[in-house]
Amino acid sequence: MKKNTLQGHYCLKSPDLKQLFRIMRITTFLLLVCIFCSFASTSHSQNMRVSISKSSTQLNKIFSEIEKQTEYLFVYNNQIDVNRKVSVNVKEKQVAQVLDELFRDTNIEYMIQGNHIVLSSKENKQEILQQLRRQISGVVVDDNGEPVIGANVLVKGTTTGNITDVDGKFSFEVPDNAVLEVSYIGYLSQEVSTKNKSILKIILHEDTQNLDEVVIVGYGTMKKSDLTGASGSVKEEALAQRTVTSFGQALSGRVSGVNISTNSGRPGGRASIRIRGNSSISVTNDPLYVVDGVILNVSTLTNGTSPIDYLNPNDIKSVEVLKDASATAIYGARGANGVILVTTKKGEGMGTTIRYDTDFGIGVLPKKLDVLNAAEFLKLEDLAYANAQKFDPEGWQNGNYKDPKLKRTDSRLFDSNGQPLYDTDWQDETIRNAFSQTHQISVSNTKGGDSYGLSVGFRGEDGLIIESYLKRYSARFFMDSELTKWLKVGGSLSYAYQKERQTDSMGDGGITVGRQIVEALPFLPVRYEDGTFAGNNDYPGMEGGNSPVQVAKDRNYTLETQTMLGNVYANITILPGLEFRSVLGANIINQKSNYYGGRQLIWISSPNGSASIDNNRNNSWQFENYVTYHKDFARAHSFTGMVGLSWQHVDNSSSTASATGFEDDFFQYNNLGIGTSPTAASSANAYGLNSYFARVNYGYKSKYLLTATARLDGSSKFGQSNRYAFFPSVGAAWRISEENFMKPATAISNLKLRASYGLTGNSETGAYASQGSLGNYTTVFGSSKASGIGVSSLANPDLKWEKTSQINAGLDIGLFNNRVNLEMDVYYKKTTDMLLSAPVPASSGFTSITKNVGSMSNKGFEFSINTVNITNENFSWETTFNISFNKNKVLALSEGDDDIYPGPDILSSSNNIIRVGEPVGSFYGYKRLGTWGTDEAEEAAKYNLRPGDLKLWDRNNDGQINDMDRLIIGKGIPDGYGTFSNSFRYKNFDLVVDLQYMFGNDVLDISKHSAEDRTGIANSYKTVLDAWTPENQNTMIAQIRPTGAGYTTNIDSHFVEDGSFLRGKNLVLGYTFPSELTKKISIKYLRVYGSVQNFFLITKYNGYDPEVSDATQTFAQGITVFGYPKPRTFTIGLNVSF
Structure with a gap:
């Protein structure tokens, strides 16, 4: 039965939820019992029981047996005859009862104090107790003599101890001749004897070498010096x-x-x-x-x-x-x-x-877009009318064009001379100073092996664009309890609720606040005197559109998210070096988005308002168990082995409802049924994952290191014959600096070569990708309709995992006692069996099926250096620099290697492409050569164009511009990127300066599509002032013409700009108050600071910011369409602890 139950828990079938909940209830109950026991540990220790069967055995050996079976330690002096032989035969008796028998009719008395059993003769009992525990005190300072606040000072081998106060001082009772262990993050730990000492001064030295730093790895921890793989830490x-x-x-x-x-x-x-x-x-x-x-x-x-x-x-x-x-x-x-x-x-x-911890900030717009003012717009409108007579004389004669001066009669907008009454800067009206605040309070307690804590936080942030905001509330609780020497339990639970109102997502007809900031006419007011909003449609002949202020206010999109993340664990020490760990975890996410676009908004596809409600639920459960064994032997060998298994179940569901055509705006999205065309849809899916994993670490004399891992994963997503896949890896390292021949090179404190190879996978495809899907269909029989269910996508029972192989070589160098540390890595990574759509015969009734075809590679180089330039009592300076290069290449696609157009699809076709031999997601479009000149009129006519029109490259010289002329025109993925950081300390002041850079990347700014080709029907960037004229023919901007005659839906190279940049990312200046001041008001730590984020930007890009992407699309780095600007944020903050 046990075997069958275990298999049931780890099978790939849909899990028995009742069984799962039963397991959860039992686990929770056991955890609560353990927690309760942790608070009863003292009384429990008084009742510890032992079983001993010894005949004519020395008393000290009986003491050792009791120490083995309990947490007690015996304390006595040489006046106690521990060589006296006794006989003991007890089973499950309390320790106190055993001691009573041992010392009956003797001159020995005992006393239990905590986990110590103190023995003394009746004559010197008080003297022994006095010697047993005595008061010590001291101070912990750093190399500069500054107090180290919060250092751990513990009696070695026990949990007895204290932490240093704001002056670095400590005081507590210790056993005679105790040895203290003193430690603090960033310093080398020390052991200090208290023999014949009652007042101590302990100096902790900064850990510049940091090779023994413990880092987190999958299912465990390792010393940094033992790593064979490539990793990084924050x-x-x-x-x-x-x-x-x-x-x-x-x-x-x-x-x-x-x-x-x-x-x-x-x-x-x-x-x-x-x-x-x-x-x-x-x-x-x-x-x-x-x-x-x-x-x-x-x-x-x-x-x-x-x-x-x-x-x-x-x-x-x-x-x-x-x-x-x-x-x-x-x-x-x-x-x-x-x-x-x-x-x-x-x-x-x-x-x-x-x-x-708290901070208050204000965000400002670092850079404004250059758009036409009222006078410039009207001047270009007059120019467009004048040009019409030249480029379309027949239309001019037929009266197709009207003098724009004749329509400037609206007294709300123009004076009696046709001059504008307003010159509105829509960026000033729509973009504001954005205020933010953060508050976080936390309480934690640690005593011995037990600790717990609670934190609550709030983050409120206004967006630069009016009406946009974020509010986040969070709470977290954790608990860890060392119930016995061999059992530790604990867990944590975090909850967050976030609500945000967004203004940058696309609306019907591609209308956004960002777009209207550029296209809204500059001679319109925000509101007329009667309080109504002004809009482009108030001026004849314009493309309809509301002002950005009205769009921000009347287009209401909110997203609410609730997340819960928790785990409980038990850690059991089975034998010295052998541990078992069991973890139950859960991640629950619920999201709800509400949308309403008001009736007064002028849409292209949704008149009289539109509304929708979307709900998403995502639940993930996991249960993992693993055993770890560590052993050092023969003073040269170190071995760590780990083996475990994992189970995970994920289920998702979603529902959506929408409607358009409302009588008024009162209900917004709260009553979709009153719309004229309500719709609804829902979906659900679930999948499971079973895994078995193992890792072995071996080291010889800390010089030769080997790591081998293996994992067997099984997923319900794939075909029956391919559900399981094996993913191994091996890594090795040679610490050359530990060799004897390196001893003369005293400047080199660390030199390590690393190499690794292994396989990993990607299983994040649809839950039922291998099974095909069904859909609802409607057909007509005669005059009636009939609905039914049919196959909508083909099944592929042979579907399997994507696999990625990777080889890595690295070099770590430490110089001058590791005050200079360098890390370098080169790698080659290849993905095969990619999940792609492949064509099938038309006779199947389908066009494609998901198959494992295609491959892709990434190769790159990474370099980082950290230097401690200066460090003394009053001043320190540390520098960090890193740079990364990556080159991506598509190696193969489906049969025939046909191009893939992944989107986003903006305008008439896809803006990027996946093509064999090129980086994934390259920008795709036409090449703009400029404009046709007057001396090229005859050639332009072959393309039905005239001088002043845009000139695109006829790539294949077939006399027409079509899809065959499109080519790769850029890429959003950078060639290289990195940061350069410096941190300084002068006495109690600290300063941090972070610079970020990126190069070799492009930006596809599709905003230019609207902002430069709508010169006759909407406002534009000022770049249109460089439009073609007979006197200015060497330009990229077409001739200004009325009624949107220059409108185009083509993506071309003119939209691509160099996206390289150097950014001042962080500038932080802080001051930590001296402890001698803060202690007077019972404060352990007090720091105030001011910071500036995004404090400068150097780039050739003309938009708000070159660091852009569309997170809803996989390959949209570098693509922007009227993106939301990044703020320059000024912040003041406070950190205080008591």
């Missing part, structure tokens, strides 16, 4: 120095090989994160996120959001980025895109800590 100290409001900001620029691009400057705008390039075409390229051991479901949520977007950055302790196969293969089928491990904060030191 520590709590780096996060604390900067103003971070999102996970993307926390990671941006901190780790080489990680390309982060933001899709919008609005509050809540998502960051697109790519580790070592794109590895897939049809499935996700997002990395795998693991938070405190819980794998987040990466299924795309509303508007391309990700579960990691809702993690409170103030709760993050560290981020580890796993990049090569040696590091990621332990996650097998989900490791192809890299893995990001997030560890959240726990208790701080010993005792209780209350911390409050």
Whole structure:
């Protein structure tokens, strides 16, 4: 029965939910019992029982047996005769009862104090007790003599101890001759003897070498010096120095090989994160996120959001980025895109800590777009009328064109001379100073092996564009309890609620606030005197459109998200070095989006208003168990082995309802039934994953290191014969600096060669991709309709995983006691068996089927250097620089290697292309050569064009411009990117300066489509002032003509600009108050700071910001259409702990 039950839990069939909930209830009950026991640990220790059967055995051996079976330690002096022989035969007796028998009719008395059993003769009992525990005190300082606040001071081998106060001082009772262990993050730990000492001064030295730093890896931890793979870290100290409001900001620029691009400057705008390039075409390229051991479901949520977007950055302790196969293969089928491990904060030191963090910010627009003012627009309108007589004399004679001066009679807009009454700057009217605030309070307590904590936070942020905002409420609880020497339990639970109002998503007809900022006529007011909004349609002959202010106010789109992330665990020490860990985790996400576009908005496709409601639910459960064994032997060998299994179940559901045509705006989206054409739809899916994994680490004399991992994954998404796949990896390292022949090279403190190879996969395809799908169909029989269900996509039972192989070579160098650290990696990554649509015979009734075809490669180089330039008592200066290069190439596609057009599809065709031999998602369009000149009139006529028209390249010289002339015109993926950071400290002041750069990337600014070719029907960029004239024929802007005669829907090279940039990313100046001042008001730590984000930008790009992408599309980095601008944010903040 046990065997069958275990198989049931780990099968690929749909899980028995009743059984699952039963397991959860039992696990929760056991956890609560354990928690209860942790508070009863003292009374429990008083009742510990032992079983001993010894005959004529020395007393000290009986003591050893009791120590083995309990947590007690015996304390006595040489006056106690421990060689006396006794006989004991007890079974499950309390320790106190055993001691009573041992010392009956003797001169020995005992006393139990905590986990110590103190023995003394009746004559010197008080003397022994006095010697047993005595008061010590001391201070912990750094190399500069400054107090180290919050250092851990513990009696070695026990949990007895304290943490240093704001002066670095500590005081507590210790056993005689105790040895203290003193530690603090960033410093080398020390052991200090208390023999014959009652007052101590302990100096902690800064850990510049940091080779023994413990880093998080999949299912465990390792010393940094033992790593064979490629990874990067972002520590709590780096996060604390900067103003971070999102996970993307926390990671941006901190780790080489990680390309982060933001899709919008609005509050809540998502960051697109790519580790070592794109590895897939049809499935996700997002990395795998693991938070405190819980794998987040990466299924795309509303508007391309990700579960990691809702993690409170103030709760993050560290981020580890796993990049090569040696590091990621332990996650097998989900490791192809890299893995990001997030560890959240726990208790701080010993005792209780209350911390409050707050900041207040204001965001401003760094740069304005150059658009025509009222006088310039009207001048061009007059010019367009004058040009009409030249380019269309027949139409002129027929009266097709009217003098625009004749229509400037609206007294609300023009005076009696036809001069405009207003000159409105729509950027000033629509973009504001954006205020923000953050508050976070946390309480934690640590005592011995037990700790718990609670934090609550709030983030409120206005967007630069009016009406846009974000509000996020978060809470988190954690608990860890060491119940016994062999059992530790704990867990955490976090909750977040976020509501955001967005103004940058596309509306009907492609109308957005950003677009109307450019196209709204500059001589219109925001409102007329009667309070009604002005719009482009108030001026005859214009393309209809409301002002950006009205669009922002009357177009209401809100997104509400609730997330819950939790885990409970039990860690059991079976034998010294042998541990078992069991973790149950859950990630639950509910999203609701509401939309209403008012009746007064002038749409192209939805008159009289439109509304919709969308609901998404995503649940993910996982249960993992693994055993770890570690052993050092023969003073040369180190071995760590780990083996485990994992089960995960994910279910998703969604529903949507919409309607158009409302009588009024009163109900908005709250009563869709009153619309004239309501619609509804819903869907649901579920899938499961079973996994078995193992890892072996071996080291010889800390010089020769080997890591081997393996994972077997099975997924319900794939065909019956291909559900399981094996993902192995191997990595090796040679620490050359540990060799004897390197000893003369004293300047080299670390030199390590690394190499690895392995396989990973990508399983994030549809839940039923291998099974095909059914759809609803309607057909007509005679005069009546009949509906039914039929096959809508073909099944493929042979469908299997995408696989990515990766080879990596790395070199780590440390110089001058590791004050200079360099890391270099080169890699080649190849993805095969990509999931793509392949054509099928027309006789099948279908056009395509999903198959494993196609391949893609990424190769690159990563370099980072960290230097401690100066460090002394009053001043320190540290520099970090990293740079990454990646080259992506499509190797093969489906049969025939036909091009793929992934979108987004804006205007008349796709804007990017996937083509063999090219980077994935390259921009695709025509090449604009300029404009036709007067001396080219005859040639232009062959294309039905005339001088002043745009001149596109006839690539195949067939006398016509069509799809055959399109070509790759740019790419959004950069050739290289990185950061350059400097941090300074002068006494109590600290300064951080972060610079970010990117080069070799382009921006496809489709905004130019509307902002430069609608000169007769809407406002434009000022670039149209350089339009073609007989005197100015060497230009990229067509002749100004009325009624939108220059309108085009073609994407061409003129829309592509150099997107390279150098950005001042962070500038932070802080001051930490001296402890001798703060202690007077019972404050442990107090820091104030001011910061500027995005404090400068150097780029050739003419738009708001070159760092753009469309997060709802996989290959849209560098594509923008009237994007939301990024703010320059000024912030002041406070960190205080008690």
